[in-house]
Amino acid sequence: MRIILKMTSPTLQALRPLQEARVLGFAGELREDFRHRLRELGFREGALVRCVRRTPFGGPGVFEVSGAIFSLGAEIATQVQVSEVGSA
Numbered sequence: 794m795r796i797i798l799k800m801t802s803p804t805l806q807a808l809r810p811l812q813e814a815r816v817l818g819f820a821g822e823l824r825e826d827f828r829h830r831l832r833e834l835g836f837r838e839g840a841l842v843r844c845v846r847r848t849p850f851g852g853p854g855v856f857e858v859s860g861a862i863f864s865l866g867a868e869i870a871t872q873v874q875v876s877e878v879g880s881a
């Protein structure tokens with residue numbers, strides 16, 4: 794019996810307040826118009842992102858990128874893959 798593990802990158806949704814990470818890219822299932830808009834907002838590959846705060850009960854997360862602050866719902870934040878996750 795062979796077990797195949799799918800290695801996945803952490804996502805914005807996994808970041809805790811004050812953690813920083815770099816954007817790796819987007820999950821394959823994210824629609825192209827969402828990808829385009831996120832890139833316009835500064836969520837580009839290689840961009841440094843910081844989690845500013847989490848809202849209770851699975852609400853949107855607040856993230857800082859390119860000097861601006863944005864709120865992203867969990868359904869979008871789980872589609873943005875990140876790396877080099879660390880504490881600020």
